[in-house]
Amino acid sequence: MSAQQYPDDLYYTKDHEWARLEDRDGQKFATIGVTRFAVDQLGDVTQVDLPKEGESLKQAEVFGSVESVKAVSDLFAPLSGKIVKVNSPLSDSPEYVNEDPYDEGWMIQLAVGDAKELTGLMDAAAYQAFLREQGE
Amino acid sequence: MQRTPLYESHLRLGAKMVDFGGWAMPVSYAGGIIDEHRATRQAVGVFDVCHMGEIHFRGERAAQAVQRLITNDIGRLTDGRALYTVACLPTGGIVDDLIVYRISATHYLTVVNAANLEKDRAWFFEHARPLCDVTDASAETGLIAFQGPGAKHALQPLTKLGLGDLASFAYVDSCEIAGVKASIARTGYTGEDGFEIFCDAKDAATLWDRLVEAAAGIGGKPVGLGARDTLRLEARLPLYGNDLDDTTTPLEAGLGWVVKLEGADFIGREALRAQSASGVKRKLCGFEMTGRGIARHGYPLFDSEGHPSGTTTSGGPAPTLGKNIGLGYLPVGLDRAGERISVDCRGKRVDAEVVKGPFYKRGRA
Numbered sequence: 001m002s003a004q005q006y007p008d009d010l011y012y013t014k015d016h017e018w019a020r021l022e023d024r025d026g027q028k029f030a031t032i033g034v035t036r037f038a039v040d041q042l043g044d045v046t047q048v049d050l051p052k053e054g055e056s057l058k059q060a061e062v063f064g065s066v067e068s069v070k071a072v073s074d075l076f077a078p079l080s081g082k083i084v085k086v087n088s089p090l091s092d093s094p095e096y097v098n099e100d101p102y103d104e105g106w107m108i109q110l111a112v113g114d115a116k117e118l119t120g121l122m123d124a125a126a127y128q129a130f131l132r133e134q135g136e
Numbered sequence: 137m138q139r140t141p142l143y144e145s146h147l148r149l150g151a152k153m154v155d156f157g158g159w160a161m162p163v164s165y166a167g168g169i170i171d172e173h174r175a176t177r178q179a180v181g182v183f184d185v186c187h188m189g190e191i192h193f194r195g196e197r198a199a200q201a202v203q204r205l206i207t208n209d210i211g212r213l214t215d216g217r218a219l220y221t222v223a224c225l226p227t228g229g230i231v232d233d234l235i236v237y238r239i240s241a242t243h244y245l246t247v248v249n250a251a252n253l254e255k256d257r258a259w260f261f262e263h264a265r266p267l268c269d270v271t272d273a274s275a276e277t278g279l280i281a282f283q284g285p286g287a288k289h290a291l292q293p294l295t296k297l298g299l300g301d302l303a304s305f306a307y308v309d310s311c312e313i314a315g316v317k318a319s320i321a322r323t324g325y326t327g328e329d330g331f332e333i334f335c336d337a338k339d340a341a342t343l344w345d346r347l348v349e350a351a352a353g354i355g356g357k358p359v360g361l362g363a364r365d366t367l368r369l370e371a372r373l374p375l376y377g378n379d380l381d382d383t384t385t386p387l388e389a390g391l392g393w394v395v396k397l398e399g400a401d402f403i404g405r406e407a408l409r410a411q412s413a414s415g416v417k418r419k420l421c422g423f424e425m426t427g428r429g430i431a432r433h434g435y436p437l438f439d440s441e442g443h444p445s446g447t448t449t450s451g452g453p454a455p456t457l458g459k460n461i462g463l464g465y466l467p468v469g470l471d472r473a474g475e476r477i478s479v480d481c482r483g484k485r486v487d488a489e490v491v492k493g494p495f496y497k498r499g500r501a
Contacts (some may be wrong), residue, residue, distance in 0.1 A: 043152075043163075043362065044170045046453045047430055065482065067430045069169040069453055070362050072482065091428075096278075098168075 007102055011128035015076040016041075018102065020123065021112070030079050032096065033105055034066065037131055040117060045097040048090040048109055050075075058081045059117050063108065063135065068114045079117050079119040081110030104109040140186035141278055141340040149348075149358055157251035157377075159187045162360035163338045164416030167207045167257060169362035173455045176367055178328055180284035183364060184233060185332070186340055189253035191259065191260055193244040202264055203242050207386055209396040213238035218305045218321055219359045223259070224372060224404030228411055229382035230389070232256050235323060237307045241271055245331075247279070249376045271378045278340025281300040282347055283330030283367075285498070286354045291331060294350055295320075298330070314346035325364065327371025329497055337474065368460065370496035372422055378400050379420060379449040379463050387411050387419045388465065409466060419471040422491045424459050429479065429486030431462035437478040439470055457468030461495050463487070 010018040011030075016038035019030040039045070047067040057063050057077040064075040087106050090096055097105040112118075122130060137160045146153065151162035161185065164172060175181055193202050203210045211313045219236055223231040232252045237245040248256045258274050264270045282291055285388070294314040302308065307321040316339045324330040335343050348358055359367075374380050374389060386395050387408060397409050425431060431451030437447045451462030451500035462479070470477060475490040 044168045047428070067453075069455070070364060072165065072430065072432065 006044075006124045006126045006128055010124065011078065011121035012075065012124065012130075013121060014130060015078075015079045017076060017078045019078045020053070020106075020116070028115050029084065029109055030081065030112050031106050031109045032078060033101055033107050034075070035127070036101055037096055039101045039105075042066060042071070042073060042097075044069050045094045048094045048097060048107065049088050050088075050090065051083055053083050053086055056080075056113075057110065059114075059120075066094075075107065077110070078121060079110060080113040082113065083108050084111050085109035091094075140184055140189070141337045142184045142186060142280075142344050145341050145344050146184065146358075147392055151358075151360060152158070154361070156187070156361055159250060161187065162358070164360040164362045165358055167357065169360070170368065170455045172357060172359040172363035173291045173366050175357045176284045176356065176359055176363065177330060177456050178285070179285045179354045180282060180290050180330070181326065181359035181363070181367075182351050182356065183281040183359050184275075184282050184344070185266045185284065186337065189248040189250060189256060189272065189274040189280070190250060190334070191257060191470055192271045192273055192326060193246070193260075193264060193268050194242060196242060197267040197415035198242055198244050198269075199268070199430070201264035201267035202246070203400050204267075205260060205393040206236060207402055207404065207408070208308070209399040210237070210238075210244075211237065211399065215476070216307050216309070218307050219322060219394075220305075223256070224386065224402070224408065225382055226404055226407060227382075228385040228387075228404045228407035230376070230380045230386060231375055232321065233261055233380055233391075235321075235374055236499070237321065239307070239309050244485075246309070251377055251425065261292070268438045276337050277334060278335045278337045278343065280335075280344055280347060281324055281326075281330060281332045283359075284328045284356060286319065286326070286356060287330040290350045291347075292356045294346060296446055302331075310345045314343055314350075316343045316346075317344065325371075325373055326367040327373070327494065328367075334482060335485050339397060347442070365450075366452060366455055369422065369450055369452060369463070372494040373421070375450060384420070384465070385411055385416070388416050388418055390415060406425055412493040416468060418465045418467050420449070421462055421471050422463055422493075422495060423477060424480075424487040424491050425478075425479070425486055426489045427478075427487035429481040429484060430460045431464075431479045431486075431488070433484075435464075437464050438474045438478045438480070440478075442478075442485075445470060445477065451455045451479075456496050458472070459495075461491075
């Protein structure tokens with residue numbers, strides 16, 4: 001797997017979500033999506049169901065779902081926080097998830113509630129080691 | 137897991153393999169399901185269906201033996217013709233749906249679903265062996281489907297057989313395709329024109345490679361089980377295990393056209409006569425999602441007032457139509473075109489509308 005399959009600047013979960021952290025005026029924000037591995041497993045994405053801005057999520061809580069031609073998969077929040085942005089173009093263009101999972105295919109942005117939760121996430125190297133362990 | 141003779145070919149083509157009823161089968165290749173679906177609708181798709189079962193009936197009483205097992209009228213077949221039918225339990229529940237080919241008056245071939253092979257074999261042996269020789273040739277038989285509007289054009293250069301003369305549901309027992317000894321039928325499971333080609337299992341990989349090449353020449357490609365399912369659902373062809381099982385009867389499943397209640401006797405006829413006389417209570421219906429949601433197998437259905445009204449049996453996106461569609465059993469009364477229903481998609485009630493006939497119908501060539 002090449003590095004750009006799993007960018008170095010992201011955090012990863014065992015449920016195959018990623019989070020990109022940024023700091024604005026002392027508040028941490030996390031942009032969230034699904035990994036290249038998840039996209040390859042799903043195949044063609046045909047529908048993405050996302051929550052509304054303003055909702056609060058707990059870490060590991062289901063926040064939406066991705067439907068591919070074959071199956072439906074839940075999305076799990078990598079971190080707790082309040083949803084400040086939702087990638088609403090995905091409702092008309094779910095194929096962004098396949099084409100560009102780390103950029104145009106992002107799903108939600110959270111105002112991070114508890115930065116300590118980051119210690120439970122993996123970096124790119126650990127995530128790729130995790131995938132190898134799973135036999136993928 | 138069992139492997140078809142094409143297992144290595146799939147790996148070479150970069151297929152994503154899945155467990156399908158105990159078989160390692162390609163769900164899709166590199167381009168993905170939608171791409172393969174479109175290729176089949178626009179050009180031609182090549183499908184590994186070697187996992188399906190082939191059971192032969194031979195002997196003077198072979199016709200009588202097969203007739204006992206199937207609801208359709210075997211007397212309608214002449215040499216080199218095939219028909220679609222179901223086999224039923226005495227209750228009228230469906231054992232399997234299958235195609236019966238008449239090779240000669242004393243030799244019939246049935247092609248059955250892979251997942252049902254063991255059950256079918258036991259059922260067929262039990263009821264037909266007293267009358268004729270019954271042989272399971274599934275392991276030695278390769279089967280490849282070549283389906284799409286370009287199928288005839290792409291296949292013709294590989295054989296001397298005049299494919300234009302092969303009518304729908306016609307069958308030629310002995311021919312040569314791409315140098316391989318084969319049998320061919322104008323049948324399929326996609327809603328398109330096409331062929332199903334039988335060969336010796338040991339020749340299947342050779343034939344596959346030549347068919348994939350021929351398909352590529354017109355923009356076609358190998359197609360996995362993912363697109364096989366979206367194609368058959370658009371054409372509204374039922375899938376055993378989803379839309380049909382031993383608790384559903386052919387009359388409920390909209391397969392009354394393969395049930396000949398007035399012809400020769402068959403297992404299940406009394407039960408189906410009784411059901412026909414009293415009227416079915418539920419029917420397999422097609423529906424289109426009018427709200428935003430995708431139905432899958434096993435989702436609850438509701439009438440327009442919110443009363444529980446059955447369960448979906450199949451569902452998913454219809455790539456050719458750009459809609460989400462499905463099938464499910466609804467009470468009689470709701471089985472009318474335009475009837476408004478809803479589907480519980482993982483806790484969310486999504487509106488849908490009953491649709492009659494195939495969702496997709498190919499244009500006349």
